[in-house]
Amino acid sequence: MNTDEVKFKEYQVVQPPHLYMGFTKDELMLKTFFLLSIIAFASVVIMGVNAFIHIITALGTVLIVHNLIHSYQKWKGYRITYESPTSPMVAGMIVGLSMPIASTFEVTAGVAFITILVFKYGQGKYFQRKYLNPAAAAKVLLLLLLSIMLFFENPLSTGMIFHPHHLELNLFTNEGFIESMWIFQRAVLPFLGIRLPATQSLMFWQTHGWIGGACGILVLIVGAIGAYWLRYKWRIIVSSLISMTLLSITIALLTGGDILLRIAFHVFTGSFIFMVFFMATEPQSTPMPGKSQYLFGISLAILTFILQLFNVLGGSIIALVLLNIATPFLDKVGFKKPYGHRESKGGK
Amino acid sequence: MVAHRKNDYNFKERGRFEVDISMKKTAVGDPFTIVPPAEKMVLFLRQHVGRETKPIVQPGDPVKCGQKIGEINEGDPWSVPVHSPVDGKIVTIKKLSHPLSGEEENAVIIETTSEGQNSSLSPLNPNDVSKEQLVERVREAGIVGLGGASFPTHVKLTPNKKLSHLIINAKESDSNIACDFRLMVEKSREVVNGILLIAKILDVTHITFASRTKEGQTPEFDELLRENNITIARIRPNYSVGSERLLVKEVLNKEIPSGKFPPDVGVVVHNIATALAISRAVYNGEALISRGLTFYSKKTGGKNLWVRMGTPINHVLSFLGMSSGEFERYVLGSIMMGPLVSDPSLPILKATSGITAFTREERDPYVNPLPCIRCAYCNIVCPVFIYPQLIMEAEKKGNVKALHKLHVVDCIECGLCSYVCPSRIKLTPYLVGGKRRIREKKE
Numbered sequence: 001m002n003t004d005e006v007k008f009k010e011y012q013v014v015q016p017p018h019l020y021m022g023f024t025k026d027e028l029m030l031k032t033f034f035l036l037s038i039i040a041f042a043s044v045v046i047m048g049v050n051a052f053i054h055i056i057t058a059l060g061t062v063l064i065v066h067n068l069i070h071s072y073q074k075w076k077g078y079r080i081t082y083e084s085p086t087s088p089m090v091a092g093m094i095v096g097l098s099m100p101i102a103s104t105f106e107v108t109a110g111v112a113f114i115t116i117l118v119f120k121y122g123q124g125k126y127f128q129r130k131y132l133n134p135a136a137a138a139k140v141l142l143l144l145l146l147s148i149m150l151f152f153e154n155p156l157s158t159g160m161i162f163h164p165h166h167l168e169l170n171l172f173t174n175e176g177f178i179e180s181m182w183i184f185q186r187a188v189l190p191f192l193g194i195r196l197p198a199t200q201s202l203m204f205w206q207t208h209g210w211i212g213g214a215c216g217i218l219v220l221i222v223g224a225i226g227a228y229w230l231r232y233k234w235r236i237i238v239s240s241l242i243s244m245t246l247l248s249i250t251i252a253l254l255t256g257g258d259i260l261l262r263i264a265f266h267v268f269t270g271s272f273i274f275m276v277f278f279m280a281t282e283p284q285s286t287p288m289p290g291k292s293q294y295l296f297g298i299s300l301a302i303l304t305f306i307l308q309l310f311n312v313l314g315g316s317i318i319a320l321v322l323l324n325i326a327t328p329f330l331d332k333v334g335f336k337k338p339y340g341h342r343e344s345k346g347g348k
Numbered sequence: 349m350v351a352h353r354k355n356d357y358n359f360k361e362r363g364r365f366e367v368d369i370s371m372k373k374t375a376v377g378d379p380f381t382i383v384p385p386a387e388k389m390v391l392f393l394r395q396h397v398g399r400e401t402k403p404i405v406q407p408g409d410p411v412k413c414g415q416k417i418g419e420i421n422e423g424d425p426w427s428v429p430v431h432s433p434v435d436g437k438i439v440t441i442k443k444l445s446h447p448l449s450g451e452e453e454n455a456v457i458i459e460t461t462s463e464g465q466n467s468s469l470s471p472l473n474p475n476d477v478s479k480e481q482l483v484e485r486v487r488e489a490g491i492v493g494l495g496g497a498s499f500p501t502h503v504k505l506t507p508n509k510k511l512s513h514l515i516i517n518a519k520e521s522d523s524n525i526a527c528d529f530r531l532m533v534e535k536s537r538e539v540v541n542g543i544l545l546i547a548k549i550l551d552v553t554h555i556t557f558a559s560r561t562k563e564g565q566t567p568e569f570d571e572l573l574r575e576n577n578i579t580i581a582r583i584r585p586n587y588s589v590g591s592e593r594l595l596v597k598e599v600l601n602k603e604i605p606s607g608k609f610p611p612d613v614g615v616v617v618h619n620i621a622t623a624l625a626i627s628r629a630v631y632n633g634e635a636l637i638s639r640g641l642t643f644y645s646k647k648t649g650g651k652n653l654w655v656r657m658g659t660p661i662n663h664v665l666s667f668l669g670m671s672s673g674e675f676e677r678y679v680l681g682s683i684m685m686g687p688l689v690s691d692p693s694l695p696i697l698k699a700t701s702g703i704t705a706f707t708r709e710e711r712d713p714y715v716n717p718l719p720c721i722r723c724a725y726c727n728i729v730c731p732v733f734i735y736p737q738l739i740m741e742a743e744k745k746g747n748v749k750a751l752h753k754l755h756v757v758d759c760i761e762c763g764l765c766s767y768v769c770p771s772r773i774k775l776t777p778y779l780v781g782g783k784r785r786i787r788e789k790k791e
Contacts, residue, residue, distance in 0.1 A: 015780070016685045016686055017683065017764075017767050017776060018684075018688055018706075018712070019368065019523055019763075020714065021367075021768050023770055024772065025770040027770070028723070028770050083718075124719070128719070129719075231363060231724075283721045283723040283724065284721055284722045286722075288737060288738055290727075338606070338733045338758045339593065339594070339597070339606075339733055339758060340603060340605050340606035340732070341606050341755065345601075346605070
């Protein structure tokens with residue numbers, strides 16, 4: 001410990017304040033977990049038992065790894081990284097909800113394993129901070145590994161998260177876009193016997209894509225509640241959603257397509273709406289200054305939109321990881337002028 | 349008894365964060381109780397922001413209540429004298445750990461023989477004396493800012509700029525303090541007299557009384573203010589606005605430029621308790637030897653006490669029927685900004701507006717902080733719009749350039765960033781450290 005550290009340790013004891021709000025990280029994580037559970041419940045209702053197994057697999061894997069590490073740290077007398085399991089629980093839930101329903105359970109377990117071991121524990125230990133969103137980074141890493149399967153003779157049968165048929169879709173034209181929407185038109189409300197058009201199924205009842213995006217509207221509502229209640233970095237959310245909506249309108253106008261369908265696809269697809277609320281707001285890997293958060297959100301929407309148009313599977317998480325890497329630079333710009341420096345208010 | 353609605357006790361900060369002021373709630377209805385002097389009084393020779401005063405008494409000397417014991421240094425415009433709070437005998441002058449600086453500083457120990465009569469100075473008629481004489485009286489009476497800053501009041505009464513506005517700060521933002529409110533209820537005439545004296549000395553055209561009270565809570569006091577053309581500004585329930593810089597913005601919508609002071613925008617801010625001390629110094633010829641403060645412990649709740657400076661904390665505890673063995677640590681003044689001491693033999697200083705006593709069972713919430721999760725709560729709540737978390741990172745690395753860029757010098761040290769941190773990190777010391785690092789670099 002150097003002199004400065006000793007000095008600060010002494011400060012911590014006697015320096016003010018001596019009053020604390022009492023809202024701890026554990027409480028923040030527990031409340032986030034509660035919000036995610038609402039989304040998980042809806043996803044299971046909409047997508048069925050497979051969604052449940054994915055979520056449980058992710059949660060279980062994360063908790064097993066966490067408990068093993070926790071016990072090891074305790075046994076060896078090392079500093080305990082996570083005293084309580086709340087943060088790993090949130091990570092596990094996010095992994096479960098960010099997996100495509102078509103994925104295999106082994107892949108989900110693999111992503112969860114990499115998330116907790118490499119990008120949650122490992123990243124924190126070696127960099128003293130999480131630069132990359134753990135779940136997103138784990139998915140990108142696995143995606144890269146699984147891309148090797150492209151060279152397999154029959155890649156779909158190997159059970160993977162990468163579906164090469166996506167590359168055949170042409171989202172740049174209205175015809176290609178409409179054609180690619182067939183997957184969403186299969187949505188059915190079983191107990192009412194209703195078959196929903198693509199626009200509505202994308203927003204309310206998706207049986208394809210990310211588990212967490214089964215009901216885009218619910219994610220929007222629950223996410224908005226979280227942003228207000230738990231003070232998520234709302235500027236990222238707002239700027240992403242507005243940017244993506246504007247981009248959707250623009251492409252719809254340019255290609256002469258249905259504006260609502262474009263918005264429903266680009267904004268309400270699970271890989272975007274769930275990611276925006278619950279992954280892109282992950283505090284450690286996102287910028288601090290307000291303007292930088294806007295920049296982060298806008299860039300995230302643009303990158304995701306471009307990758308979506310090119311049918312890059314996992315485009316949104318690739319975009320998120322790229323912006324996570326840019327965060328230390330974004331932290332150096334976009335500062336608000338402090339009190340005393342705002343000319344319009346009389347400052348210098 | 350003053351009735352308070354529940355929402356009177358929710359101080360709302362930026363980002364919808366709330367400051368808990370339940371301590372204050374238990375004290376607002378409690379009238380001042382006079383605490384008799386202790387057998388031995390401990391008077392630090394520095395109770396202001398300037399240099400230590402010179403002791404002008406020797407061990408064995410008898411002293412009278414109000415008699416000067418610490419004299420200002422020749423040519424030092426910042427220091428103010430220290431007076432004996434009792435009739436008694438000087439026991440010794442020795443080095444003790446100063447509650448504010450933590451350094452060893454000289455303190456005079458007085459053995460009390462009687463409470464004495466505080467009238468070492470002759471009363472003045474403000475109409476018969478010049479402004480300079482009034483300022484000199486304020487200094488001779490040893491008056492400093494009683495809100496907590498201990499800034500010598502005579503300096504603030506002699507600005508080198510023309511002022512138009514005087515703001516009296518009775519915002520009483522601290523969660524544990526209710527003594528300013530009691531001054532409005534119990535010492536209203538003297539407070540108003542003090543305000544008028546300050547206005548006369550400064551020759552200001554506007555006087556604003558900034559209060560957190562609601563209409564009708566202190567009707568007699570409000571009437572007195574109106575009779576004397578003092579505007580009442582009812583400030584929203586908020587902690588940080590109690591800071592001098594933010595209060596000016598709140599009342600006058602004027603932002604004090606960075607590195608400047610209220611007089612630079614034609615304003616001066618004085619605390620309500622300072623106004624009372626000025627009134628007593630001029631009209632009664634009283635040196636500043638006692639003050640009102642709010643004591644809080646879980647056992648007693650909030651208690652407003654009238655205490656002489658130099659009274660040890662353990663004497664206050666025994667007056668309240670408790671012993672120092674029941675407590676582990678004490679906060680002097682604001683619970684958000686005041687220092688923490690563990691030695692109950694340390695005394696009340698001029699700027700001690702409160703004492704909060706914690707037992708061993710009441711654990712320090714900031715012990716064993718977790719790693720920062722960069723939630724940005726500290727940025728959101730910061731009333732001066734700086735980035736405490738980024739400043740902490742820069743300060744840890746000793747990065748002066750980044751500290752400059754992050755405007756650490758504009759921090760008002762309110763403590764809100766630490767207060768809201770979900771990881772229980774005390775960020776304030778890093779901000780204070782950053783400010784000092786920049787200051788040292790300049791020197």
